[in-house]
Amino acid sequence: MxxxxxxxxxxxxxxxxxxxxxxxxxxxxxxxxxxxxxxxxxxxxxxxxxxxxxxxxxxxxxxxxxxxxxxxxxxxxxxxxxxxxxxxxxxxxxxxxxxxxxxxxxxxxxxxxxxxxxxxxxxxxxxxxxxxxxxxxxxxxxxxxxxxxxxxxxxxxxxxxxxxxxxxxxxxxxxxxxxxxxxxxxxxxxxxxxxxSAGLPPDLTAASGMDALTQLIESYIARGANAFTDALCESALPRALAALPAAHADGRNRAARTDMAYAALASGISLANAGLGVAHGIAPALGILYGVRHGAACAALLPFALEVNRHAARAKLAAIWRRWVGARARDDDDAVTRLIAHVRDLCERLGIKVRLREYGVTRAAVPELLELASGNSLRSNPREFAPGELAELVAEIV
Ligand SMILES: [Fe+2]
Missing domain, CATH: 3.40.50.1970 (Rossmann fold)
Structure with a gap:
């Protein structure tokens, strides 16, 4: 049929x-x-x-x-x-x-x-x-x-x-x-x-942890998300959000390391079955063209991924804020805005750059960047992009 x-x-x-x-x-x-x-x-x-x-x-x-x-x-x-x-x-x-x-x-x-x-x-x-x-x-x-x-x-x-x-x-x-x-x-x-992971230095803890967090959020809102991956992400997201700063501050924190290991495992299962989104679509191109490590690339692109998906995935993004970060928000849109600000703040606390220009990306280089983007992850992103639309959106955040 x-x-x-x-x-x-x-x-x-x-x-x-x-x-x-x-x-x-x-x-x-x-x-x-x-x-x-x-x-x-x-x-x-x-x-x-x-x-x-x-x-x-x-x-x-x-x-x-x-x-x-x-x-x-x-x-x-x-x-x-x-x-x-x-x-x-x-x-x-x-x-x-x-x-x-x-x-x-x-x-x-x-x-x-x-x-x-x-x-x-x-x-x-x-x-x-x-x-x-x-x-x-x-x-x-x-x-x-x-x-x-x-x-x-x-x-x-x-x-x-x-x-x-x-x-x-x-x-x-x-x-x-x-x-x-x-x-x-x-x-x-x-x-x-x-x-x-107990001996991992803070910069690697930050970058790899932001990769896991990005994978959890992107697969939670991905087109292929299902009841099983939702349940898995809902068990892992609160742990990752709380444990990442703790593991970064004290690498020997056993509870934080355990929660991050669980979050990473859950993110792998979830992404393999639900798909990912625009941050993971563009991250490989940042790696190949600018030498940005995968986790740092994901972290730099996560606020952008949340912003461009704020309408297509509003209910789930608002739920992340309300359930696991901060209870206060005027409405769902406000909750998503607060979540994006929280992610930017988290990256700053972890010492991760979030502006693409800090990695050497220019507005003129955006079309080449997107030529090398991964179609697989873009296809499972909640929002569909019209031809040329994604290039315009990325150019705005350079
Ligand atoms: Fe990843």
Missing amino acids: LWRRGRKRKRLMAANGFTLALPRKIVFGWDALCDAHREILRCGRRVFVLAASRCAGAAERLEAALRREGAEVLRAAGPGREPEVEDVDRLAAEARAWGPEVVVGLGGGSAIDCAKAVAAVAPNADAGTAADFLEGTGSTRPLVRAPLPLVALPTTAGTGSEATKNAVISWRARSLKRSIRDDRMLAAAAVVDPAL
Whole structure:
């Protein structure tokens, strides 16, 4: 039936039903790292560990536990920045030559995305390079063989990559930042240990935390939001709003670190099933053109995302203000205005720049910025933009 196709079908699904894509297992709790080796060994005994260099201590503990159980381990260093196609190809070749049964990603979103991409590309390397599997390039190839099982151990409470089915990869030769995406890329196990984020410095806590908060808000109001993702966001938003400043002020605050780890996990599940919005649509372009880290880019764009969606998502945005930030507001519109001011104030307290010009963006550069924007996130944004409309709106905030 025609009415079931395309956008109308998506709206119908959002209203009446939904499909959930989740990691096969989630283990959450302080010191969950101590049990991670058991989850890994359920997937295989030849273990390729891709760890961020900042997480060397945790990686050593994990490797020792695996070896005590008789597992073989090959440990590789992550690229130390957001992954690029060359990083994935090099690491996938290394993994392929060794023949792992399971891939482990230990670190922030960059390390986990890199591990996720390596797990996907390594069995498919004869069919293409990482760039060939990126979506939205005009020549995307499907993953013919199933990815290797992935166990994800996040350490930054940010991207929620441990719960998503995509890996964001930069392709500098084409000035693109796109995803390899496949339902089979969901982790076999996500082991979320908030203790791993306890040593994170304040600037990384701020940027990754604002990524999680942006993901929660954008997926809460996204076109694909459903009863399940709503409930998840409603459990995580109040925690994130209260815990982010607390974790930034005192990195050893166990309750705040736990709440932020939960918020990031919830944001990953929610975005993977509801979609995102305009801030995540433009953030990759800020990264590829101006080198802005993902979390900082999301934070800079969040007030804009709230402003342009204030009519399309007024009831939910007003509810965020009334239920979890401040009770007072004359009406819903006033509540949204107060929420936007609160987010700007939060960014300022966290030391995050919110003006695009502070990152070097000029009004003249806006069309190029939007050319590189991600269509996926823009499609799930509550407000639809007429051709040229988004460029005019972005130019106003430069
Ligand atoms: Fe994000």
